[in-house]
Amino acid sequence: xxxxxxxxxEKVLEAxxxxxxxxxxxxxxxxxxxxxxxxxxxxxYSTFGDKKELFExxxxxxxxxxxxxxxxxxQGHSSVKQAFAKFFEEVIAAEYTKDxxxxxxxxxxxxxxxxxxxxxxxxxxxxxLYLAVIFQETIERGIQSGELEKETDAKSLAQALIVALIxxxxxxxxxxxxxxxxxxxxxxxTLLK
Amino acid sequence: xxxxxxxxxEKVLEAxxxxxxxxxxxxxxxxxxxxxxxxxxxxxYSTFGDKKELFExxxxxxxxxxxxxxxxxxQGHSSVKQAFAKFFEEVIAAEYTKDxxxxxxxxxxxxxxxxxxxxxxxxxxxxxLYLAVIFQETIERGIQSGELEKETDAKSLAQALIVALIxxxxxxxxxxxxxxxxxxxxxxxTLLK
DNA sequence: ATCATAACATACCGTTCGGTACAATATGAA
DNA sequence: TTCATATTGTACCGAACGGTATGTTATGAT
Numbered sequence: 001x002x003x004x005x006x007x008x009x010e011k012v013l014e015a016x017x018x019x020x021x022x023x024x025x026x027x028x029x030x031x032x033x034x035x036x037x038x039x040x041x042x043x044x045y046s047t048f049g050d051k052k053e054l055f056e057x058x059x060x061x062x063x064x065x066x067x068x069x070x071x072x073x074x075q076g077h078s079s080v081k082q083a084f085a086k087f088f089e090e091v092i093a094a095e096y097t098k099d100x101x102x103x104x105x106x107x108x109x110x111x112x113x114x115x116x117x118x119x120x121x122x123x124x125x126x127x128x129l130y131l132a133v134i135f136q137e138t139i140e141r142g143i144q145s146g147e148l149e150k151e152t153d154a155k156s157l158a159q160a161l162i163v164a165l166i167x168x169x170x171x172x173x174x175x176x177x178x179x180x181x182x183x184x185x186x187x188x189x190t191l192l193k
Numbered sequence: 194x195x196x197x198x199x200x201x202x203e204k205v206l207e208a209x210x211x212x213x214x215x216x217x218x219x220x221x222x223x224x225x226x227x228x229x230x231x232x233x234x235x236x237x238y239s240t241f242g243d244k245k246e247l248f249e250x251x252x253x254x255x256x257x258x259x260x261x262x263x264x265x266x267x268q269g270h271s272s273v274k275q276a277f278a279k280f281f282e283e284v285i286a287a288e289y290t291k292d293x294x295x296x297x298x299x300x301x302x303x304x305x306x307x308x309x310x311x312x313x314x315x316x317x318x319x320x321x322l323y324l325a326v327i328f329q330e331t332i333e334r335g336i337q338s339g340e341l342e343k344e345t346d347a348k349s350l351a352q353a354l355i356v357a358l359i360x361x362x363x364x365x366x367x368x369x370x371x372x373x374x375x376x377x378x379x380x381x382x383t384l385l386k
Numbered sequence: 387a388t389c390a391t392a393a394c395a396t397a398c399c400g401t402t403c404g405g406t407a408c409a410a411t412a413t414g415a416a
Numbered sequence: 417t418t419c420a421t422a423t424t425g426t427a428c429c430g431a432a433c434g435g436t437a438t439g440t441t442a443t444g445a446t
Binding site for chain 1: 303364
């Protein structure tokens, strides 16, 4: 009964996410978005609402898929120590490999928007809490299997590892020597015992 | 021989620093700056150069005084463990006390500008490296006094604590329960032994 | 084939952006 | 007191901002 949509909503949202991830909210203009998404301005507004709604949708997409990815990676090793070591190693390698490293979209948003917009304060907090739960479950698996000490405080340890993950992700934005990060994480991971 | 300046360069720079610290680079407009600094636009340009130069000057002022403050705090306790515990505790308390917490100006800049501007990549990296040296010296003092184990790798441990400091500072922007941060830091500080 | 309708492209809205030209003002050396 | 000069306030610059009105185009149910 009417003209059919010519773009794939998933694809243009993915493009918007990449752009916001690279440049942040303020530094990304509507012109940047139309260029990258390959659609016109009114199409953005009719499909996603205004700039901030689009940003929120993009961020939700990111956090959902990122959490699933992390969960999968941690479940991919029988050894919990090895699972965390590999995971951190891959996070580090990803930043040092790609020429342009964007870090974590959620962390970027925590810094840029959470302090001035409660919606993003909540959204970013809940993502971190969810990651902490994933970490905690992994640690508990290690306790159950006997790999980790029975007395381990799984929750506190998970929270410490989340803080380390955030810290290393941010620190890498200043491109320190890789040994700095490697040392820091190796030391932190000795908490798993 | 000419009209005398009517404002205190130090004071208006301090005001600019506070504003950039609160809002970041992009989100702070020249109008915001003139309002907060209490001087007119041409005075900013003739005294500090353009917006980015002013930002850099403000950030340098921040990092210098912040490093001196941290060094002093860590030297203020004979016990190294207690020095770090108190220091982290104060960082946490500062964020939960003030209604508007700005976190760390340097960390904010690492996230917003370092990935897109080499000048700030270098500036922020060197600040973190300097803080790591301060941490390392403190840890070495603890080794020397016998408070910490002789085998302690002071450098790696210092780097791990810097990563934790960054992580907690960023994490607090999402206003998690205080117990999350307290647990994480308590666990991380068990690395001091 | 007609036509109501939704997506399209274009062109524009008022506002705000970073930055500056310019004239008025105040100063101290002469 | 005069005058060269640096600082001030105002008013403006073109460009870019987020957002929208409007007319054109393509669609599928009738």
